[in-house]
Amino acid sequence: MGLISNGSTIFDNGSMASGFGGSMVFIKKLTASSSATLSFVDGTDGVVLDDSYKEYYITFNNIHPQTDSVDLGFNMSTDGGSNYNVTKTSTFFLALHSESDSTNLTYVAGSDLAQSTADQLTGAGNLGADNDQSISGYLHLFNPSSTTFVKHFIWDTNLSEFRDRVHTNHIAGYGNTTSAVDAIRFRMTSGNIDAGDICLYGIA
Secondary structure, eight states, X not given: OOEEETTEEEEETTEEEOSSSSEEEEEEEEEOSSBSOEEEETTSTTOOOSTTOXXXXXXXXXXXXXXXXXXXXXXXXXXXXXXXXXXXEEEEEEEEEETTSOEEEEEOGGGSOSSBOSOEESSSSOBOOSTTOOEEEEEEEEOTTOSSSOEEEEEEEEEEBTTSEEEEEEEEEEEOOSSOOOEEEXXXXXXXXXEEEEEEEEEO
16 A cells, blocks of 8 residues: 555555655665675675666665764776776765854865776765764666666765764766676775665666
């Protein structure tokens, strides 16, 4: 039985309406516990990351770093997770507001990528490791199984910065490969992912 609010379907047969023209189908949840990496690999531990869906949506809930002044990053694989080195080109801008009421809106050239196989990061060492600091957000990955097109992504995050500022980061780009992407990995630039969870959904 579905849940309908004001004429719109919210839940139907275990799926959640996504707002993207389809339903969000839950696939897998990863929970960090001093984890060096968290990865979704197609065909492993119930993970689906193939042509079952043309869009995938990944949520981040209170990802807390072990180390202060670090970044969360991701990379993609075309060989089942043996190598995470897909070439990427991206853009990056942020808005920030400090507890002392200073603000900024800027393009961050040092945090974008230009034909780089490095991890795409959420900033420039901004994430704080105080007990109440973390990063949350989502990554939207488009048609990763395509063997015709590059792999577009949009990554929006909000984080508690080590200098007691809020950062809202907008990152978008593409993996410059026509090979199917079948795995994605998340890790900090230094230290482990101390806590938090990452959930993978397919957009039906």
